Amino acid sequence: MLKLALLSIWNRRGTIFLTLLTLSISVTLLMGVEKLRHDTKQSFFNTVSGTDLIVGARSGSLPLLLYSVFGIGQPTNNIRWSSYQQIASQEAVAWTIPITLGDSHQGFxxxxxxxxxxxxxxFGRQQSLSMAEGHFFDDLFDVVLGAEVARALGYQLDDAVVIAHGLGRGSFAQHQDKPFKVSGILNATGTPIDRNLFISLAAWEAIHIDWRAGTRIPGMNLDADAVKARDLTPKELTAFMVGLQSPMATFHMQRAINTYRTEPLQAILPGVALQELWQVLSIAEKSLLIVSACVIFASLTGMLGILLTSLNERRRELAILRAVGAGPLRIMVLLLSESVFLTLLASALGVGMMYLLVFSFQDWIALEYGVFLTLNGLTPEQVRLLLWIQLAGLITGLIPAIKAYYYTLIDGLTPKI
Incomplete structure (x- = not known):
């Protein structure tokens, strides 16, 4: 029966190809949306762990999380260095990670x-950063690269890197007089860390010491050697992460920072902010899944129409099968086999197309949107969706199969006028 079903499909290959193409594209869309949803969620929740608080200028928890962790958006204001030192010196604070943003290198x-x-x-499950090559900062003008930066730009240890002023890809304001040297390359983390370059706060101050308001100060041009003799203590920060001696002190420290009198600051809990962010995104995610499911339904409806149309054209074929001994149940199984095979083949092609698209565009999506798509195997949710598609294909094929079950030998051999 399987061989007969395949031969029957091949005999109608033109029509079947269009049906298969439509259904495959629908499966690709549904699997792609699910893949994007899963990997986006993993990217969000694996980005930072072990950090008790993130502190920045008062702007809202989501903007602070986005620009300090994901590198999306820009801060509304900076934090004074004196405020950072005062908070970092508290007894409850075990460690801090200061962060300054505002410059870039070739889009990174x-x-x-x-x-x-x-x-x-x-990141992830309390995983620490590790070096693939080299070391973190030793010299003032050392730069450490994330794994994706090194791979995309082809950099190696000791290569020269010139940092651009600002975040634009085509920035003409370059710190060419103070080039950096690649001192280390981080191992891949699957987080936004992979797409960043890291320099010391002193180096940040050094390259901006003769700049004001985004432009170089006229008549002031200090080279790399000259700035080393200057005081390179930072004046401002964008944000900083805080690790506490005890989790019990988290809410007390958060309240103290949120009511800080010297300047308006905000401290957020990364886990809570990540949940809030995902709740916002889940609306769009569910909407995309619904749209994809509607596309699948439309494709299956088209397949049903083609099967019913071809059923009328195959009356004589089915009658001949009945004449040579095939019973109604065998005819029904034949039509069901064709429907199941088409759905299986469309699912396989759809999954293959989805992985091809991920492979082709994962770097671009990561660069543009900060979402890191992986080429891992199918998730349980994706497998479940494929099973639902297969069940829907079986039900779709059941309708013409039941209709064919009641065809008699005379129906197929009697000419229709």
Whole structure:
């Protein structure tokens, strides 16, 4: 029966191909949306762990989380260095990671920080950062690359890197007089860390010491050697992460920072902010799934129409099968086999197309939107969706199969006028 079903499909290959193409594209869309939903969620929740508080200028929990962790958006204001020092010196504080943002290199963001970033930052399930090559900051003009930056730009240790002023991809304001040297390359983390460059806070101050309001100060041009003799203590920060001695102190410290009198600051709990962010995104995610499911339904409806149309054209074929001994049940199984095979083939092609698209566009999506798509196997949710598609295909094929079950030998051999 399987061989007969395949031969029957091949005999109607033109019509079947169009049906298969439509259904495959629908499966690709549904699987792609589910893949995007799953990997987006994983990217969000694996980005930072082990951090008790994130502190920045008062702007709202989601904007602070987005620009400090995901590198999306820009801060409304900076934090005074004196405020950072005062909070970092509290007895309840175990460690801090200062962060300064605002510069870039060929579309990748540059983060000013300290060695505490490498020592204390954790992602995923409390995983620490590790070096694939080299070391973190030793010299003033050392730069450490995320794994994706090194791969995309082809950088190696000791290569020269010139940082651009601002976040624009085509920025003409370059810190060419103070080039950096690649001192280390981080191992891949699957988080936005992979797409960042890291320099020290002193180096950040050094490259901006002769700049004001985004432009170079006229007549002031200090080279790399000259700035080393200057005081390179930072004046401002964008944000900083806090690790506490005890989780019991989290809410007390958060309240103290939120009511800080010297300047308006905000401290957020990363886990709570991530949940809030996902709740906002889940609306769009569910909407996309509904749209994809409607596309699948439309494709299956089209397949049903084609099967019913071809059923009328195949009356003589079915009558001949009945004449050579095939019973009504066998005819029914034949039509069901064709429907199941088409759905299976469309599902396989759809999954293959989905992985091809992920492979082709994962770098671009990561660069543009900060979402890291992986080429891992199918998730349980995706397998469940494929089973539902298969069940829907079986039900779709059941309708013409039941109709064919009641065809008699005379129905197929009697000419219709």
């Amino acid at each position: 963001k540059v983060i000013g920080t300290e060695n505490s970033f490498y020592e204390h930052f954790k």
